[in-house]
Amino acid sequence: MTTAPAExxxxxTAPPSRNPGNVHGRMTALTLFSxxxxxxxxxxxxxxxxxxxxxxxxxxxxxxxxxxxxxxTVFRDFPxxxxxxxxxxxxxxxxxxxxxxxxxxWQHYIDAFAYCIPGxxxxxxxxxxxxxxxxxxxxxxxxxxxxxxxxxxxxxxxPNTGVKEVKGALAVRDGLRRLxxxxxxxxxxxxxxxxERFLHEVQHGx
Amino acid sequence: MxxxxxxxxxxxxxxxxxxxxxxxxEETVRELIEALPQGEESPFARLPQLHCSRLHILxxxxxxxxxxxxxxxxxSYLVFTSSYDGELDDYLDTICDEIxxxxxxxxxxxxxxxxxxxxxxxxxxxxxxxxxxxxxxxAYPPETVQSVRDALELRRRVVDFxxxxxxxxxxxxxRRFDETFAEAV
Numbered sequence: 001m002t003t004a005p006a007e008x009x010x011x012x013t014a015p016p017s018r019n020p021g022n023v024h025g026r027m028t029a030l031t032l033f034s035x036x037x038x039x040x041x042x043x044x045x046x047x048x049x050x051x052x053x054x055x056x057x058x059x060x061x062x063x064x065x066x067x068x069x070x071x072x073t074v075f076r077d078f079p080x081x082x083x084x085x086x087x088x089x090x091x092x093x094x095x096x097x098x099x100x101x102x103x104x105x106w107q108h109y110i111d112a113f114a115y116c117i118p119g120x121x122x123x124x125x126x127x128x129x130x131x132x133x134x135x136x137x138x139x140x141x142x143x144x145x146x147x148x149x150x151x152x153x154x155x156x157x158x159p160n161t162g163v164k165e166v167k168g169a170l171a172v173r174d175g176l177r178r179l180x181x182x183x184x185x186x187x188x189x190x191x192x193x194x195x196e197r198f199l200h201e202v203q204h205g206x
Numbered sequence: 207m208x209x210x211x212x213x214x215x216x217x218x219x220x221x222x223x224x225x226x227x228x229x230x231x232e233e234t235v236r237e238l239i240e241a242l243p244q245g246e247e248s249p250f251a252r253l254p255q256l257h258c259s260r261l262h263i264l265x266x267x268x269x270x271x272x273x274x275x276x277x278x279x280x281x282s283y284l285v286f287t288s289s290y291d292g293e294l295d296d297y298l299d300t301i302c303d304e305i306x307x308x309x310x311x312x313x314x315x316x317x318x319x320x321x322x323x324x325x326x327x328x329x330x331x332x333x334x335x336x337x338x339x340x341x342x343x344x345a346y347p348p349e350t351v352q353s354v355r356d357a358l359e360l361r362r363r364v365v366d367f368x369x370x371x372x373x374x375x376x377x378x379x380x381r382r383f384d385e386t387f388a389e390a391v
Binding site: 021052 | 229335351361
């Protein structure tokens, strides 16, 4: 079964009013499944390996404080379990399965992707067939609206807590632990000074 | 834990499964998963190591145009993704222990699904329908669901403490701090 691309001049699809199956609280799961050109696959494999094992690349991937978890999976063959499954599905291309779990609707963030990391976007998807490499952002938004998988159900353990809030709470925890250890044996005046430094350091997380 | 484990980011793991749906049962399973309760009532809320999970149906492939040779699927697939803490084996045990009826309710519409009652067969089924991750990344990789929950609760206590102790003398502030947060390390 295949769905034809929508008219590319159309406006980006607005989020549907009913639960689309990929929203829980403030969180959204964006799921895309798109073909990759065969000759680009070896390059993409190297890119994913570097993304996994080069620390700078990991930092780069998560430079935006709104992505909780993100995965890329590339495959061509679907599982086959025998009848009554009609046949083994083997696609003409490797397909890239992408799932990102992040704060808020994806429409808010595509500008950041399109204008801050256009090279990364083009590198991962740009060799996909007919992919509208950014910038500008609007064609990319239309492409995502067309390719976003809707329906189903979605669950997040912290549906109303954004990445910044989680990282802020973790910074408060770590700072408090240091203060508890380092304040042992301090005079009251020394403790108060250390406590105020702690509050200053973690104020963005409170 | 394997050194070159692409399904792993810190303590978090990624599971991505595609289970072929029995022909003719696609609509039944769609209605079933879309009727699942959300939030704290969701069956997934009973899996303590689960950060996030999605269950949906892959039925059609988006044709990209531009000279693409069209692809068509002969089957529809129930796609299950999870970002969870720890090892797959433990996660699957938790599914069998905590949500066996719910898990069976959606996967029983898939070809050759053995059920959670046969735990070993269930684990083999999930593993054989998993597609390995090429790259998985987490915003706070060393943190479990529980440690995030604890940090959010600790932050709430710190905020309360800051409000409650405004204007106290240095000695009283130190006494109250020791009393309140001595166990924080």
